[in-house]
Amino acid sequence: MTDVWSERADAYRESEAHRQGRDLELFAEWAAGKTVLDVATGGGHVAARLREAGCQVVTCDSAPGMQPDVICRAEDLPFADASFGVVTCRVAAHHFEDPAAAVQEFARVISDLVLVADNLYLGDAGEEADRLRDPTHVRNYSEDEWRGFFEQAGLEVEAFEREAKRIDLEPWLARAGCVGEEAVRVKELLRDRIEDGRVRVDRGIFKARHR
């Protein structure tokens, strides 16, 4: 099977869109000094920011090409109960087959906090555009759906922020290899969200702990 994420590893390591953001700053503030498991680490931007904040970080990802410390699925973490203070997971859960199972796993391996940031549900046209741009996209979830995942995992949301993100359109298409007619169709579907060459999305940033 082609490991599409491993093939994209350099594009995600070098991605300006992933290198900065309010979510990274909040994660650094909330996790400062703690032991952290960064799930679906991708290009490693969360891990790098958290190490600057004095955290001890272990990374995991399902794609070997991302060169994580541990290769595993978010839905099936090979770690003992409460073996980390904090789990972080940023802009990745919309690719998971079973995000509810992943959040259950996050809750199981922490003693303190689960920190998740992901783009929120875009509506029918936006979700179709996301899947066309990147066939590994499953779905973005609404704030309420996220609250449901936390609740089912025995977690309560202690803080939530909604960040208005502006993502450069052409590099965003290029990272997923979306070109030609498909790129044209993606732009049509997103026309209400495109302004000055950037796509507007809302990102939900959640801080949760055991109830």
Ligand SMILES: C[S@@+](CC[C@H](N)C(=O)[O-])C[C@H]1O[C@@H](n2cnc3c(N)ncnc32)[C@H](O)[C@@H]1O
């Ligand atoms: C957009 S990148 C993550 C970006 C990164 N967290 C950051 O903040 O820069 C998505 C990552 O999710 C990983 N991934 C997709 N499905 C996964 C799963 N079920 N379990 C673990 N990792 C997964 C991919 O391999 C990829 O590295």
